[in-house]
Amino acid sequence: MYNGANDAQSTTIHSFRSGGNKLVDGIINQEVNKIPSFSFGFLPDNPAFGNILPYKTTFEVFNMATGQYEFIGRATRPDESMDEELTFATQWEAEGELGYLKDSLQSHLEFRGTVEQAFRTQIEKHNSLMEDFKRFEVGVVEVTDPNDYLYFYLMQDENTLESIQRTLIDTLGGELRIRYENGVRYLDYVLIDGDVGNAEILIKKNLLSVSKSIDVTDTITRLVPLGNRIESEDEQATDASQKRLTIASVNDGKDYIDSDDLISYYTIRMGAKVWDDINTPQALMTSGSNWLENQSDISAQYEVKAIDLGIKDPTLDPYICGWFYRLYNPYMRIDEVLRIVKKQIDINSPQND
Numbered sequence: 231m232y233n234g235a236n237d238a239q240s241t242t243i244h245s246f247r248s249g250g251n252k253l254v255d256g257i258i259n260q261e262v263n264k265i266p267s268f269s270f271g272f273l274p275d276n277p278a279f280g281n282i283l284p285y286k287t288t289f290e291v292f293n294m295a296t297g298q299y300e301f302i303g304r305a306t307r308p309d310e311s312m313d314e315e316l317t318f319a320t321q322w323e324a325e326g327e328l329g330y331l332k333d334s335l336q337s338h339l340e341f342r343g344t345v346e347q348a349f350r351t352q353i354e355k356h357n358s359l360m361e362d363f364k365r366f367e368v369g370v371v372e373v374t375d376p377n378d379y380l381y382f383y384l385m386q387d388e389n390t391l392e393s394i395q396r397t398l399i400d401t402l403g404g405e406l407r408i409r410y411e412n413g414v415r416y417l418d419y420v421l422i423d424g425d426v427g428n429a430e431i432l433i434k435k436n437l438l439s440v441s442k443s444i445d446v447t448d449t450i451t452r453l454v455p456l457g458n459r460i461e462s463e464d465e466q467a468t469d470a471s472q473k474r475l476t477i478a479s480v481n482d483g484k485d486y487i488d489s490d491d492l493i494s495y496y497t498i499r500m501g502a503k504v505w506d507d508i509n510t511p512q513a514l515m516t517s518g519s520n521w522l523e524n525q526s527d528i529s530a531q532y533e534v535k536a537i538d539l540g541i542k543d544p545t546l547d548p549y550i551c552g553w554f555y556r557l558y559n560p561y562m563r564i565d566e567v568l569r570i571v572k573k574q575i576d577i578n579s580p581q582n583d
Contacts, residue, residue: 366415437536451496453522
């Protein structure tokens, strides 16, 4: 625990050593392209008691087995309680460093330029408004646009995280990654934040339980992407009656995109998605294709409880959120390389991760 940017010493509030400070509970939730969270509780004998300030006190959770930080972020809100035996307990919520991007607002700006310029413009605006400990150095930018040219407006009422989501991620895909190098915190904009791990999840070895769910209620197999409104020659036309940009001119006259795999499973189910800030058919085609592909990726989800063999075996990769691993369970006809898109870590009982 660090109490402010000038606290160089820190305070240990949970130790792996016998007899050291302990939290009553500690749960870390990680998710691809989302702000990670850390929920933890302690009793009055813990040095954290009465010494946490919302949005100022920060925490680092270090995994002694893997040598990696599982969480770095700030306190957000407390909950205090007392039971019938007059035992006091405090529960806190904390959010990861990506949450710093929620503290700044963008200014109204008509932007024209490349993906990297768009990303840099928004991060530099954030940095200009924030304290040093909330700033990010612009790192790797892997995501590109087919025309290498974007046109959109930045909005005064959007925080920086919302703005990056709307202008870049929703349109082009990609993921945000925080990376430390030589003590410098970088924010990368990458295609996929993750690698393929050599550890497997196997029945009768380390797979404890698995469930599979498929929600096809809102599945779209034929998508009609729609861009900004096209001005009507009718002076009486309202916004609601104006046509929108389509992909027909760059898609052989068709204003829709098919997912052949989904159609083979669920037949043709049409739906539309609107991108108000897209002004060219090619950019609209890219955004629509990305959206349809990502929808296919999440149509089936597995929830797995497994022993992480990488904690004990240094030759195996630990299970890392965003990485890909083989899952094998012949009884459920599962033999696939799947991506961990969410991970929950129980720092007191890692066997329950």
